[in-house]
Amino acid sequence: MRRSNRAAAGAAAWQVVHEGVKPGKPSLWARASAIPRMLGARLRGRYTQLPASRLVLFVLATLYIVSPIDLVPELFIPIFGLADDAVIVTWLASGLMGETERFLEWERSGDDYIQGHVVG
Template identity: 65%
Template sequence: MRKSNRAAAGAAAWQAVQHNARPGAPGLGERAAALPRMLMSRLRGRYDGLSVSRLLMFVLGLVYVASPIDLVPELFVPVLGLADDVGVAVWLATSLMGESERYLEWERRDEYVQGHVVG
């Protein structure tokens, strides 16, 4: 993907994430910081809220957005070539932010349960 297309895809993903923010929901920074913890919790078997197939879709989406190879090349169909990149970037950003919000809720419940079991 060309640099300008990556920038357009990133801008569209940012707009989608900003418009999906709900009052009282974790902020973008908190959600982004939770992504590595979510991945490690999933890999260690503690968090089962993220399926292996969904995790694989995230990895494939990230590879697709970062890859210079496109399903619809911009050279042949410029508008559709950019649209597929933007679409995948928006889906990836909004899906990851939704998953991280669910993970943060799980993490809070887990800490609450652990605090009451131990304390």
């Protein structure tokens, strides 16, 4: 991703993150550190509230952001070339904010039950 893309995407993500953390809600650090636990719990089948389709979209969005290939190259249409990356980063950041908040709530509730059996 070009430097200008990273700056625009970073600014969009910061806005989502800054507006998404409210008093009484998990901190940004708590949410970020929950991502590996959430993925691990999802892949082990313990945390079923994250649909596989949404997980795949998160992975694809991450790959798109780090990929040097853009859907809309900046060379031809500079404004839209920046906008596509910013939209993806904003969607990914807001989606992860919501998912990690639900996951942290699930962790606090101790809801490790799947079909009546404790998952250990």
